[in-house]
Amino acid sequence: MTLRLENVSKSYDNVRAVQNISFSCESGTITGFIGPNGSGKSTTLRMIAGLTRLDEGSISIAGTRFQDLANPGREIGFLLDPSAHHPGRSVRETVGVAAIMMGLPFQRVDAAVESVGLAGAARRKVRSLSLGMRQRLSLAIALLGSPRYLVLDEPANGLDVEGMGWLKASIRAFVAGGGAVLISSHLLNELESYVDRVVIIDRGQVLSNSSMRELGRTDMTEVDGPERQKIQRILQAEGLVIVGGAGACVQPIQVASSPEQVGEILWRHGVQVSLLHRKQVESLESYYSELTSPEFAAVPAVKDER
Ligand SMILES: Nc1ncnc2c1ncn2[C@@H]1O[C@H](COP(=O)(O)OP(=O)(O)OP(=O)(O)O)[C@@H](O)[C@H]1O
Numbered sequence: 450m451t452l453r454l455e456n457v458s459k460s461y462d463n464v465r466a467v468q469n470i471s472f473s474c475e476s477g478t479i480t481g482f483i484g485p486n487g488s489g490k491s492t493t494l495r496m497i498a499g500l501t502r503l504d505e506g507s508i509s510i511a512g513t514r515f516q517d518l519a520n521p522g523r524e525i526g527f528l529l530d531p532s533a534h535h536p537g538r539s540v541r542e543t544v545g546v547a548a549i550m551m552g553l554p555f556q557r558v559d560a561a562v563e564s565v566g567l568a569g570a571a572r573r574k575v576r577s578l579s580l581g582m583r584q585r586l587s588l589a590i591a592l593l594g595s596p597r598y599l600v601l602d603e604p605a606n607g608l609d610v611e612g613m614g615w616l617k618a619s620i621r622a623f624v625a626g627g628g629a630v631l632i633s634s635h636l637l638n639e640l641e642s643y644v645d646r647v648v649i650i651d652r653g654q655v656l657s658n659s660s661m662r663e664l665g666r667t668d669m670t671e672v673d674g675p676e677r678q679k680i681q682r683i684l685q686a687e688g689l690v691i692v693g694g695a696g697a698c699v700q701p702i703q704v705a706s707s708p709e710q711v712g713e714i715l716w717r718h719g720v721q722v723s724l725l726h727r728k729q730v731e732s733l734e735s736y737y738s739e740l741t742s743p744e745f746a747a748v749p750a751v752k753d754e755r
Pocket residue numbers: 461462464465466484485486487488489490491492493
């Protein structure tokens with residue numbers, strides 16, 4: 450059971466919002482989806498929901514395109530835009546409309562409203578709800594059809610401390626039941642405490658896709674030598690991501706890979722190396738900062754002049 454994106458691209462006029470990205474979310478796992486503002490997260494999540502058309506590539510939910518799902522709300526739940534609900538409807542009516550669309554009995558509505566802690570606000574109009582309450586309402590609708598997948602765009606926005614704890618517990622319970630969750634967030638310290646995998650995106654491209662376990666073991670390598678441009682060119686040609694120190698920078702080149710791999714590649718190419726050592730990843734936030742830092746990030750591949 451997999452939510453799979455393969456070579457997905459999307460441009461708006463001349464903005465390349467998403468460029469050839471691929472990753473998948475397996476059942477029983479929580480995948481964090483992180484990146485700077487404007488890096489393409491919402492565009493990607495909206496493409497999964499069929500709200501934004503793909504230019505290229507494919508997205509499938511357990512092998513089926515979203516558009517082809519017979520009853521999408523029973524398969525995959527979305528929390529994309531908490532302000533999308535009609536402001537004049539009550540909480541109960543809003544969930545009720547969703548239940549009708551999914552072909553669910555109205556009896557499910559009160560339980561759903563209660564499960565997200567909104568029983569006391571069931572008759573309040575959406576326009577009078579706080580952002581955190583709208584997030585809870587959106588989650589009630591996302592979970593209403595007992596889907597197997599959940600896609601959440603910044604669900605923690607507007608939640609208080611208790612709300613954050615509740616959100617985490619809800620996501621964990623969903624995954625414990627065999628579901629798969631894809632969640633975007635800027636709260637990296639929070640995210641680190643409960644995701645299984647993390648996909649880092651910047652300028653529409655996936656920079657890193659690894660499990661938290663792998664990330665803990667992921668080595669950043671610092672490497673340098675008299676032929677710095679050549680080192681950069683060779684490592685990029687071998688598919689490694691340079692995260693800093695390239696070009697004319699005075700710092701060593703930083704590579705998102707192990708020193709063993711970097712050393713083996715450079716040895717194979719006969720390049721002289723003056724420095725090669727491991728730089729440990731301390732936290733998701735520090736790893737993310739290294740990958741996406743404006744001075745260093747997405748170091749463009751140097752042209753192969755050979
Ligand atoms: N409807 C649109 N029309 C034109 N450009 C758009 C549209 N939606 C997004 N973009 C552009 O696509 C790029 C990616 O935007 P997107 O909203 O996917 O980023 P994001 O990672 O979700 O950002 P944030 O963290 O700020 O929510 C940005 O350059 C944005 O300006």
